[in-house]
Amino acid sequence: MGRKMFVAFVSWMMFAFAFLYSIIVTVAWWKGELAAGPWEWLWIGLLPVWVFVYFRYYSIFRPGCRACLPPEDKPTGQRLGPRAP
Numbered sequence: 001m002g003r004k005m006f007v008a009f010v011s012w013m014m015f016a017f018a019f020l021y022s023i024i025v026t027v028a029w030w031k032g033e034l035a036a037g038p039w040e041w042l043w044i045g046l047l048p049v050w051v052f053v054y055f056r057y058y059s060i061f062r063p064g065c066r067a068c069l070p071p072e073d074k075p076t077g078q079r080l081g082p083r084a085p
Contacts, residue, residue: 018050
């Protein structure tokens with residue numbers, strides 16, 4: 001289990017650094033601070049791919065995300081407050 005978590009962590013870190021570097025290169029090119037060569041165009045072209053990967057696998061907008069739902073193992077209980085039944 002430890003090796004699997006390590007691989008997942010390293011993969012996430014590589015993705016995060018590549019995503020941030022693509023943003024840095026794209027913004028520098030957009031501002032005119034960078035003359036884009038072949039490597040810069042690669043990072044600029046990969047930015048939409050990184051955005052897709054982020055929204056598909058890491059964000060709360062991914063399919064099947066349950067981050068905003070209440071836990072299933074705990075009952076909702078009674079509502080307390082002035083509008084309680």
